[in-house]
Amino acid sequence: MPAVIEVRNLHKRYGPHVAVDDVSFAVEQGEIFGILGPNGAGKTTTVECVEGLRTPDRGEIDVLGLDPRRDRAELTQRLGVQLQDGQLPDRLRVGEALRLYGSFYRRPADPAALADALGLAGAQRTPYAALSGGQKQRLSIALALIGSPEVAVLDELTTGLDPQARRDTWDLIQDVRARGVTILLVTHFMAEAERLCDRVAVIDGGRVVALDSPAALAERVQGGQRIRFRPSVPFEDALLTDLPDVTGLTRQGDVVVVTGTDNALGAVTSVLARHDIAADHLRVEQAGLEDAFVALTGGDEKTRRRRTP
Ligand SMILES: Nc1ncnc2c1ncn2[C@@H]1O[C@H](COP(=O)(O)OP(=O)(O)OP(=O)(O)O)[C@@H](O)[C@H]1O
Numbered sequence: 001m002p003a004v005i006e007v008r009n010l011h012k013r014y015g016p017h018v019a020v021d022d023v024s025f026a027v028e029q030g031e032i033f034g035i036l037g038p039n040g041a042g043k044t045t046t047v048e049c050v051e052g053l054r055t056p057d058r059g060e061i062d063v064l065g066l067d068p069r070r071d072r073a074e075l076t077q078r079l080g081v082q083l084q085d086g087q088l089p090d091r092l093r094v095g096e097a098l099r100l101y102g103s104f105y106r107r108p109a110d111p112a113a114l115a116d117a118l119g120l121a122g123a124q125r126t127p128y129a130a131l132s133g134g135q136k137q138r139l140s141i142a143l144a145l146i147g148s149p150e151v152a153v154l155d156e157l158t159t160g161l162d163p164q165a166r167r168d169t170w171d172l173i174q175d176v177r178a179r180g181v182t183i184l185l186v187t188h189f190m191a192e193a194e195r196l197c198d199r200v201a202v203i204d205g206g207r208v209v210a211l212d213s214p215a216a217l218a219e220r221v222q223g224g225q226r227i228r229f230r231p232s233v234p235f236e237d238a239l240l241t242d243l244p245d246v247t248g249l250t251r252q253g254d255v256v257v258v259t260g261t262d263n264a265l266g267a268v269t270s271v272l273a274r275h276d277i278a279a280d281h282l283r284v285e286q287a288g289l290e291d292a293f294v295a296l297t298g299g300d301e302k303t304r305r306r307r308t309p
């Protein structure tokens with residue numbers, strides 16, 4: 001199947017600062033593709049090049065067979081964009097904004113149905129300036145979808161939304177995808193990437209440091225499980241670290257933290273039982289995308305700056 005979005009060897013600098021340094025990826029038809037990375041990683045710059053809002057210094061971009069710069073007018077009809085810092089005139093009402101933006105497109109969606117799907121039905125007459133942060137966010141998503149796009153690019157989809165609104169938005173995005181829309185999603189939230197994305201490109205310092213499914217990313221960085229417990233009696237580390245399924249053991253006060261494969265829990269509990277050691281307050285955590293993300297990027301921009309002053 002041909003890629004809907006193809007980015008090859010993208011480079012973009014702002015003066016001396018390299019924001020995007022040789023980024024390549026391809027998004028398949030009907031996919032939800034995530035771009036994940038710390039602040040300043042180059043995510044927005046990358047998607048703005050895909051949208052044709054910025055001109056790359058080098059590299060090729062193909063979206064629906066179009067060149068985002070050369071074929072801007074045609075692409076605008078087929079690509080929906082949610083801007084990270086979208087602003088509208090203060091006095092423009094929600095309903096007016098939806099109708100106005102709809103009028104730019106050949107095949108606009110029904111504004112009332114879209115407002116309803118995004119929980120904005122009651123705010124149709126509210127001016128932009130009087131919307132809450134979450135309502136502004138929902139409106140920006142609605143405006144990205146008002147043209148019935150084939151591809152939607154969503155930058156920080158759920159930033160500023162409360163947990164319920166975030167889950168509602170995830171459901172909406174899944175509905176949108178079910179209708180055949182390909183989605184490029186920029187996010188900081190691991191939970192969002194795990195929940196929504198088929199594949200994720202992790203970007204750090206302008207480079208793609210990993211590209212895989214959320215599950216495969218999590219597995220690659222840290223196999224399986226983390227087991228915490230308080231042993232009823234002291235024991236030697238080797239009792240557990242000799243087990244083939246155990247990859248590590250640390251102690252935090254009187255709490256033992258064991259990492260290992262997905263089979264580690266069974267192996268650890270049976271050895272402890274054989275030695276009459278009770279494991280109090282036993283807790284098992286699955287390694288998630290959060291672990292993968294932190295390990296791959298080495299923390300946020302602040303930490304990086306501290307490391308390389
Ligand atoms: N117009 C600009 N002029 C100069 N530097 C810029 C400009 N836009 C972005 N940058 C810089 O380029 C780098 C990448 O910025 P970008 O906005 O692409 O990051 P991001 O990954 O989207 O970050 P965030 O998670 O904070 O949105 C940052 O260091 C940023 O300061």
Ligand SMILES: [Mg+2]
Binds near residue numbers: 045
């Ligand atoms: Mg950004």
